[in-house]
Amino acid sequence: EREEPSHFGAGPAQLPTCVLQQAAKDLVNYKNLGLGIGEISHRSKDATQVIEDGKRHLRELMDIPDTHEVFFMQGGGTTGFSSLGTNLLRGYVGKTGRVGTCGYLVTGSWSEKAFEEAQRLRLPAEVVFDSREFDTEKKFGSIPEESQWSARVQGKKYAYVYLCENETVHGVEWPQLPRCLVEDDDVELVADLSSDILSREIDVSQYGVIMAGAQKNIGLAGLTVYIIKKSILKNIAAADEEILNELGIPVTPIAFDYPTVVKNNSAYNTIPIFTLHVMDLVFQHLLKKGGLPQQTIENKQKAKLLYEALDAYPEFYRLPVAKNCRSSMNVVFTLVDSSLDDQFLKDAAAQRLTGLKGHRSVGGFRASLYNALTVATVERLVQFVKAFAEEHK
Ligand code: PMP
Numbered sequence: 001e002r003e004e005p006s007h008f009g010a011g012p013a014q015l016p017t018c019v020l021q022q023a024a025k026d027l028v029n030y031k032n033l034g035l036g037i038g039e040i041s042h043r044s045k046d047a048t049q050v051i052e053d054g055k056r057h058l059r060e061l062m063d064i065p066d067t068h069e070v071f072f073m074q075g076g077g078t079t080g081f082s083s084l085g086t087n088l089l090r091g092y093v094g095k096t097g098r099v100g101t102c103g104y105l106v107t108g109s110w111s112e113k114a115f116e117e118a119q120r121l122r123l124p125a126e127v128v129f130d131s132r133e134f135d136t137e138k139k140f141g142s143i144p145e146e147s148q149w150s151a152r153v154q155g156k157k158y159a160y161v162y163l164c165e166n167e168t169v170h171g172v173e174w175p176q177l178p179r180c181l182v183e184d185d186d187v188e189l190v191a192d193l194s195s196d197i198l199s200r201e202i203d204v205s206q207y208g209v210i211m212a213g214a215q216k217n218i219g220l221a222g223l224t225v226y227i228i229k230k231s232i233l234k235n236i237a238a239a240d241e242e243i244l245n246e247l248g249i250p251v252t253p254i255a256f257d258y259p260t261v262v263k264n265n266s267a268y269n270t271i272p273i274f275t276l277h278v279m280d281l282v283f284q285h286l287l288k289k290g291g292l293p294q295q296t297i298e299n300k301q302k303a304k305l306l307y308e309a310l311d312a313y314p315e316f317y318r319l320p321v322a323k324n325c326r327s328s329m330n331v332v333f334t335l336v337d338s339s340l341d342d343q344f345l346k347d348a349a350a351q352r353l354t355g356l357k358g359h360r361s362v363g364g365f366r367a368s369l370y371n372a373l374t375v376a377t378v379e380r381l382v383q384f385v386k387a388f389a390e391e392h393k
Contacts, residue, residue, distance in 0.1 A: 006377045009355030010168050010330060011195065012215040013370040019281045027274060038274035047273045051266050054276050057283035061291055064204045064227060072266040072276060073224045073256065077110070077194045077213035080224050081117040083256035084162070084190055084211065089123060089249050091188075091232045092159035094239035099124065099247040100159030103187075106130040107174070108140045108167025109361060110192060115162075121250065128152050128161060131172075140170040142322040150180040153187065160188040160208060166196035168216075169359040171321050171332030171366065182206045188232060195329050197225070198286065198371060200296040208232055216329075217371045219279035222272055226258070233259050286371065295371055302369045302378040303328035309382045313389040320364075334364035340392055341365075347388060353381055 007014040030037040031046065040046055055070045064070060073079065085102055092100040102125040104115035118125035129152065134144040153161060161181050166173045173196065181189045188208030197212040204210065209228045215221035237259040239249075254260060254268070261268050286295065307326060310317040310333050318334045321327070335341055344365070348356055358364040369378060 007355045008367040054280040080211035081114040085123040086252040088160040090239045091235035094235035103128040103158040103161040105163040108170035111164040164192040168195040171327040173327040201292045316389040331367045
């Protein structure tokens with residue numbers, strides 16, 4: 001039992017209480033087996049069912065077409081950064097017999113980290129653009145018009161182009177996917193959806209790969225969800241080892257090798273079944289609530305309420321992100337008078353509004369409005385934001 005939290009942390013995020021209550025029971029005694037869900041073999045019938053249910057429910061929620069495969073891996077978003085490069089490069093070699101470049105669209109610290117990891121792994125990676133180049137203040141906080149950079153991808157041999165759809169730290173969200181990438185059949189679009197997956201309806205067919213750490217809208221930390229075009233998997237498996245050697249493409253560590261993981265139904269090694277079960281309970285909960293059409297409506301409403309409240313006090317609150325790419329999941333703001341920062345957090349906490357401190361790299365505040373936060377909870381934050389401004393302006 002607990003009082004309904006109002007925790008705006010950027011992740012791990014609060015989860016629906018009913019999901020946690022069911023998970024707690026199942027951790028002790030799953031389906032009357034006399035054993036908990038975390039204590040059974042990852043290859044047992046019950047565990048296989050959890051994996052199958054998770055895949056099926058995610059397919060249903062996101063309307064994933066047959067052209068795409070779903071699989072799960074341990075590790076979180078950062079392991080996605082590390083595993084995407086070699087897998088996709090190998091796929092490109094399987095398809096073309098050539099080595100390609102790994103292109104990164106850098107719009108905040110997570111896409112920057114993904115690029116840095118590709119570089120650290122000595123992959124042929126380059127930045128297609130860094131949004132700071134185009135920003136008047138040379139900061140993350142805007143996304144350039146496609147016409148300003150699309151020429152950079154035309155005619156280039158990219159094994160893939162990577163973007164982070166929602167930059168959790170900077171509160172910057174792509175307003176739509178770049179047409180020049182979606183419409184180019186030769187280049188695979190690889191996207192990090194760690195902090196916006198399941199927040200709204202999307203067209204999965206537009207992506208080559210979707211990667212998402214679980215600890216925001218999916219469930220507990222420790223898992224990464226992948227949705228990948230089956231043709232990419234085929235190409236990875238088809239890549240000739242001799243050519244790969246000649247081209248100097250590194251091997252992928254076995255637990256990160258996508259075809260191996262898929263061939264073994266996400267259980268090549270011991271996948272945490274409890275964590276997968278929590279994920280599936282979240283999926284079931286969302287489906288019962290009306291799926292992503294319902295989430296789209298609620299999340300739009302939540303973001304609108306909070307941005308409107310902050311915008312109403314321009315002398316008091318500052319919003320650093322350009323309006324057309326404001327994140328609907330992570331609302332970033334600062335106080336014009338930063339001497340009130342501690343007071344803001346203290347007064348918020350007194351009303352059980354927690355997790356509002358901004359990321360240590362940017363300061364200020366950040367309210368994350370993930371799926372488990374209800375409209376009513378966001379309304380409480382909105383009341384607080386207004387009252388605090390009225391009291392101190
Ligand atoms: N990508 C995004 C968009 C994130 O928000 C985060 C973490 N919050 C990561 C990647 C890294 O995830 P992890 O901590 O699971 O490695």
